[in-house]
Amino acid sequence: MAEFDVDLFVIGGGSGGVRAARIAAGHGARVMVAEEYRMGGTCVIRGCVPKKLLVLGSHVRHEIADAAGFGWTIASANFDWPTLIANKDREIARLEAAYTVNVEKSGARIVKSRAVFENAHRLRLGTGETVSAKHVLIATGGAPNHGRMIPGIEHVISSNEAFHLPELPRRIVIQGGGYIALEFACIFAGFGSDVTVVYRGDNILRGFDDDVRAHLRSAMEKQGITILTGCTVEKVDRHGNEYTSHLSNGSSIASEKVMFAIGRHPNVANLGLEKADVAINPNNGGIAVNEYSQTSVPNIYAIGDVTHRVNLTPVAIREGHAFADTVFGKRDIKVDHADIPTAVFSQPEVGTVGLTEAQARARSSHVDIYKTSLRPMKATLSGRDTRVVMNLVVDGLSDCVVGCHIVGDDAAEIIQAVAIAVKMKATKADFDATIALHPTAAEELVTMRTPAARHLRQAAE
Numbered sequence: 484m485a486e487f488d489v490d491l492f493v494i495g496g497g498s499g500g501v502r503a504a505r506i507a508a509g510h511g512a513r514v515m516v517a518e519e520y521r522m523g524g525t526c527v528i529r530g531c532v533p534k535k536l537l538v539l540g541s542h543v544r545h546e547i548a549d550a551a552g553f554g555w556t557i558a559s560a561n562f563d564w565p566t567l568i569a570n571k572d573r574e575i576a577r578l579e580a581a582y583t584v585n586v587e588k589s590g591a592r593i594v595k596s597r598a599v600f601e602n603a604h605r606l607r608l609g610t611g612e613t614v615s616a617k618h619v620l621i622a623t624g625g626a627p628n629h630g631r632m633i634p635g636i637e638h639v640i641s642s643n644e645a646f647h648l649p650e651l652p653r654r655i656v657i658q659g660g661g662y663i664a665l666e667f668a669c670i671f672a673g674f675g676s677d678v679t680v681v682y683r684g685d686n687i688l689r690g691f692d693d694d695v696r697a698h699l700r701s702a703m704e705k706q707g708i709t710i711l712t713g714c715t716v717e718k719v720d721r722h723g724n725e726y727t728s729h730l731s732n733g734s735s736i737a738s739e740k741v742m743f744a745i746g747r748h749p750n751v752a753n754l755g756l757e758k759a760d761v762a763i764n765p766n767n768g769g770i771a772v773n774e775y776s777q778t779s780v781p782n783i784y785a786i787g788d789v790t791h792r793v794n795l796t797p798v799a800i801r802e803g804h805a806f807a808d809t810v811f812g813k814r815d816i817k818v819d820h821a822d823i824p825t826a827v828f829s830q831p832e833v834g835t836v837g838l839t840e841a842q843a844r845a846r847s848s849h850v851d852i853y854k855t856s857l858r859p860m861k862a863t864l865s866g867r868d869t870r871v872v873m874n875l876v877v878d879g880l881s882d883c884v885v886g887c888h889i890v891g892d893d894a895a896e897i898i899q900a901v902a903i904a905v906k907m908k909a910t911k912a913d914f915d916a917t918i919a920l921h922p923t924a925a926e927e928l929v930t931m932r933t934p935a936a937r938h939l940r941q942a943a944e
């Protein structure tokens with residue numbers, strides 16, 4: 484008889500857990516996956532996928548507005564939020580079913596239940612039944628974090644609820660300056676809501692390149708989104724179906740919804756981690772792991788958002804795959820977290836990879852910045868007041884392009900391809916040697932010849 488019920492017990496059927504389960508099963512492991520909510524996890528059920536569907540929906544408003552310059556007359560355009568939400572929910576249900584089938588096809592078994600540790604090798608399910616496992620993978624993801632317990636916090640929604648609102652709010656206050664807050668601000672504004680963003684920092688998108696931050700802010704403001712920085716929501720009052728947000732600057736805003744997107748915390752609570760002796764990383768509150776995603780307990784691993792390293796779906800998937808290959812496929816694989824491309828699906832979109840100007844200057848004594856700002860061709864006929872901004876950050880010592888930052892249509896699509904070049908350590912000379920593809924906005928990436936700024940630092944004496 485086998486010593487353990489399964490070779491691998493995965494807690495969480497999200498992006499990372501599902502990939503790890505399928506790959507481990509493919510290597511011949513006996514795998515069980517516990518999922519307490521819906522297969523597919525945050526990305527599929529209440530993250531990237533439904534978010535992008537709403538982004539695409541809200542973008543139609545811009546397409547309709549732009550059409551006149553191209554000769555189109557669109558007599559009337561009406562938007563119905565419940566139709567979009569129902570269609571989105573149907574697609575999410577289809578994806579959830581596909582995730583379930585794919586895991587089962589791989590030979591792994593799914594249990595629809597919460598799972599918690601009894602000890603390092605034993606898990607307890609919601610039914611009270613226990614399962615013993617040789618290895619355990621914690622892939623429990625993260626959840627919205629509302630921050631301080633301000634008065635009226637119970638009236639505040641997160642992105643989870645925003646996906647299921649029965650009606651489109653005519654006015655909404657969104658607290659947060661990160662990508663989720665800004666994406667929802669643009670989604671609601673696109674559908675015609677009056678949106679106010681409240682953010683405690685001095686500018687939105689902390690950690691992004693300063694040119695990106697400045698340009699996106701002004702582009703969002705031009706669309707009518709109000710962005711209040713340097714203040715916070717201190718209290719929320721309810722009056723029937725209306726809310727008043729009281730801000731730290733003394734002002735107040737009336738709205739039909741108040742949403743917070745001010746951060747997410749790793750799902751580590753009530754997992755029984757103490758019974759298994761799994762350590763938490765004191766710096767970020769996630770599960771502490773080494774470069775193989777192994778926790779403080781040798782047979783227990785953790786991947787994805789629960790480790791609070793880089794909270795993105797493709798990262799969770801890569802970590803899950805690397806874990807399964809290393810532990811069950813006899814291949815020694817570490818995940819390289821450098822130069823991960825990322826996007827903000829705001830309107831306009833942001834795509835970015837590598838170092839910001841400030842980060843590059845902190846690392847190198849010679850940094851060249853190439854910049855362009857252009858009116859996209861479409862805007863010449865549509866009349867839309869918009870510009871595309873692109874920056875290349877070049878390490879002047881090696882000539883390597885160490886960062887690229889784009890704001891404009893299709894920035895996410897463009898940056899995925901640029902990320903290959905950055906990852907391969909392409910030089911500015913390699914970019915220059917590439918012939919432009921005309922007429923595109925992206926051709927600017929290979930035609931910027933003169934640095935807009937050169938930062939030289941004297942070696943320390």
Ligand SMILES: Cc1cc2nc3c(=O)[nH]c(=O)nc-3n(C[C@H](O)[C@H](O)[C@H](O)COP(=O)(O)OP(=O)(O)OC[C@H]3O[C@@H](n4cnc5c(N)ncnc54)[C@H](O)[C@@H]3O)c2cc1C
Nearest residue numbers: 495497498499519524525526530598624787788794795796
């Ligand atoms: C609004 C929003 C938009 C996003 N947009 C993007 C984007 O555009 N691009 C991108 O790359 N990333 C995006 N993300 C981030 C992305 O969704 C996450 O990084 C990714 O889902 C992490 O995968 P994971 O496997 O670590 O965890 P998750 O996908 O969160 O999966 C964890 C699963 O574990 C389950 N679970 C938790 N505890 C237990 C337990 N004890 N027992 C059983 N099951 C349990 C949960 O129900 C969940 O299904 C977005 C996130 C949000 C919230």
